[in-house]
Structure formats: structure tokens, C-alpha cells
Amino acid sequence: MTHHTESAARTDVSIDGRTIALLVTDGVELPELTEPIAAIRRAGGTPKIVSPKESSLQAMKGDWEHADHFDVDHQLGTVSAADFDALVLPGGTLNADALRIDEKAQEFVSGFFSESKPVAAICHGPWILTEIGQVSGRRMTSYAALRTDLTNAGAEWVDEEVVVDGGLVTSRTPNDLEAFNRTLLELVAEKA
Template identity: 55%
Template sequence: MSGGGRPLMEQHDQEVTMSQAQSGKRVAILATHGFEESELSAPRAALRSQGVEVHVVSPDGKGIRAWAETDWGDTYEADKALSDVDSTDYHALVLPGGLFNPDELRLNDQALDFVRGFFEAGKPVAAICHAPWILINAGVVEGRRMTSVASVAEDLKNAGAEWVDEKVVVDNGLVTSRTPKDLDAFNDKLIEELAEGRHSGQHA
């Protein structure tokens, strides 16, 4: 029995250690109307399961309506408005995708300044699906190894990123994934990078 139980004990110990590493951590999820629902709800749930405090930040601090694969979904309450937060308030940033959400945020100068602050401080940033559009406009993708939904690949390459077709890519605190099918891997790497803290290779 001990031979079969040991790996489970080791796994439990790793989970406890990881959870302890997240104690006191705070993460922002920046989104607006038209975010892909699972790309906000799943990372938020994964982070909360580790004891991480998570704030949904929207441009005006009001509720934002999700896009659920093929149609509009539920409205999610925001915890903070962009004007009330700063990158120094958080240990990491999550950027959900969806077609409408990142297209709007990449034209919002306040949102781009917020995003740049995480890169300048070497903090983890996780972006999935179309969300790398925001990073392109923030000017932080040149020389970075990344992935995204296929339709954003050429945009990333043109902005100087190395694009690869993998379910999750980690480059010095920058976590990227392609679609909601990759969320399990995306969430696991987000939690790992958050536990590791600042990354010297993460820069604007």
C-alpha cells in the first residue's frame, strides 16, 4: 500500500506548497464587454482555489457581458474600475480573449498603460486567444515567444514576436495559450508563474 500511496502524498505536498506560495497574492483580470466567458471564469476559479484574491477590472467598473462561444452570455460584475487601480496593486495580470473584448481594450490608452506596468515590473502576465492584440498595442511582444488563436499569429509575427502553435507557451513570466480548449494548461502555468513571482526577463 505504501508504494501506491507515496506519489499521492508527494502530489498533496506539492499542492500544499504551491498554495502556500500564493498566500497574500492578488491578481487582476482585465476585461470589457465581449470577453470569452470561459477565459475569465476558469482562470478566476483556478486562482481562487489557490487562495489568490482576484479582481475583475473593467474600464468603468461596471458589469461586463460575456460572449459564450456563439452568443452573448451572462453579465459579470466588475470589482474595480481602471481608474481606481494600478499595476502596483497586483502580483499578476490575466487577459481573457474573445473577439470584441481585446479589440476594444487595445484602443484604450489607460488599459495599455495598466498592462505595460506589469511588464515593466517583471510581473507575470497571462493572455489567451485574441488577448495578445492588447499586448501588441502595448508594445511588449517584440522578441517574445508566444502563441494565440491562429487568426492573431500574423499580427504577432509582424510585431516581432516568435509565434508557435502550442497549447501553452511560457516566456519569462509571459503565459499565452490559443483557445478555451487549452485552459487547463493555461491555468496551471499561470499559477506556477504567479508562485515564482517577478521575472527578470519580463520587460516592456
């Protein structure tokens, strides 16, 4: 392991006792699920997968290559924002497209904004935010393909590694995960 990788793996941020939901379904982009989970654990937090799926879901590498299966901790509709300290919305086109039209998913995500809890969305993850009216007037980023959707919904879209607007963290692609994870953990630690 190189020195650079070791320093990237460590975190100065502690979120001991905090539980963070990751809202995902089939088609989630693999590193956008696994890397935030690892970062949350390293910082002392507890990651929980929330999904419309009952038992397990299929992650993807890109949109075509099947990756690992993941166990679901909580089925959507059995938990709410009150049960968690923050929310992560990973990308993956199929995942994000399915969740944005799921009424239980919309209700779940809306709860984090109502309770002013941190929300972090990467890649296609911000798509659902257009459906629940949480984009207008915000400075944010996403996978480039969502730029028009977010702009049309009233966002100021920027091409940056990580953008924070109030309690919302957004990033573009898996290449931004290190900054995305660090920024999320810092926000959660601040709220603690």
C-alpha cells in the same frame, strides 16, 4: 465527477495572499474569465475584475451568444499594476479589440511589464501586447487569427498549448485553459 476531473480541479500550487487582476470588458469569452477565476480561488489567491466598465460587463460564448454578466471590482484608471501580483488577459474578439485601443488599458498592462510581474494572455488576449511593444523578440502563441499580427510585431509565433517567455504566459483557446491556469499559478507562486 470522474477521477480525471477531480484531479484537474485540485492544485498543488498555493498563491495565498496574492491578488490577480483580470482585465476585461464586454465581449470577454466566458470560460476564459470564469476558469482562471476558479483556478485562482482554488490556489488561495484573490481574483479581481478590472474593466473600463463602471459596474458590470457582458461575457460571451463565442462572438455572438450572450452569456453571464459580471460585476466589476475596479474601474480602469483607479488601480495600477502596483495593486496586483499578476495579470490575466482573457480573449473574446470584442473584448480584446476594445481593450487594445484603450489608452488606460495599455497603461495598466504596461505597468505589469515595468514591474516584472507575470502576465498571462489567452486567445485574442495578446492583441493589446502588440500595441504596447511587448511582442518583439518573444516566443508566444494566441488564437490562430492573431498569428500574422503577432508575427508582424516581431513575435516568434508557435502553435502550442501554453508558451512561457520570461514572465509572459500565452495560450491559444479555451481548450488550453487547464495548462494556461496551471502555468500562471506556478509563475505567481515562484514570484511569491
